[in-house]
Amino acid sequence: MQISSRFTVALHIFTCVDTFKDEYKVTSDFLAESIGTNPVIIRKILTQLQGAGLIKVARGTGGISPTRELSEISFYDVYRAIEPVEGGDLFRFHEHPNPQCPVGRSIHALLDDKLKDIQAAMEDEMKKYTIADLRAGMQGILAEEA
Amino acid sequence: MQISSRFTVALHIFTCVDTFKDEYKVTSDFLAESIGTNPVIIRKILTQLQGAGLIKVARGTGGISPTRELSEISFYDVYRAIEPVEGGDLFRFHEHPNPQCPVGRSIHALLDDKLKDIQAAMEDEMKKYTIADLRAGMQGILAEEA
């Protein structure tokens, strides 16, 4: 399986908000246009990001703003805000190994720490990138286009 | 989303084959018992592992054997054999960013290398573990139990 596109959508949202915040009113309809999806999808993701304390969304008039410096919002923060897996386990385990089999009753003990290592390697790499990197990258691209 | 349990099932299979190869005839029914699932599930995974050249499965009489040294079969090898995602991308991308939006048409260029880094970090960690580690761990557990 793959990590759902909501993650890249969320990163897209952050990039749009930062890029257009002085130029347009960045609404869920505006974002849906840029991302190529439905405004309701956007609002759901905004709600998740809000729940994780990463952004504020103004009702009535609309308007989205990060609650911290962009350099303090990592890909990992976004990932955890978006991915609903309780416990945050990357690997799904088969749920009924046979306790009467020596392997069956030990397989968890045998694998858990290794799977955790692998997951940690991914998450540590995610922590290295922040939304500030996206701002910088985007500004570079805009400068080239101009 | 999570990585499907077929991955941990495959690791369980390798461990059982190695642990019981001299003691029992390790059939898909035997494995299904230990793992707590259906023999057909096991056979599908065996077919995948066979297709990746990691094991040989004898028809008629039954019997499973790795094609290489266990130390030469990494978790990554198993992962790639099992996970059917074409291209092997861990992250799913929203498919219709708007090319008329500066962010929409650049978001791929902006994210692709970073997502690739993160995936590579996970895969590199996967390459560090092999089935030989499972054999060693399992023998340690069996020695403790005895």
Place this chain on the structure above:
DNA sequence: TTCCAATGTAATCATTGAAATGACAGCCGG
């Protein structure tokens, strides 16, 4: 104060993939 744009959210629906299961043809050693 009323209007209205924008958000929050519930309810569907189509699609996809995982996992379980039953059925059966094909293979092969004894």
Place this chain on the structure above:
DNA sequence: CCGGCTGTCATTTCAATGATTACATTGGAA
């Protein structure tokens, strides 16, 4: 040739994603 085991297909159940419609709510602006 028989019996056990694999390969494979078809079907079903279940959960998650993503799209969409509908509507109540909010709160700034006219």
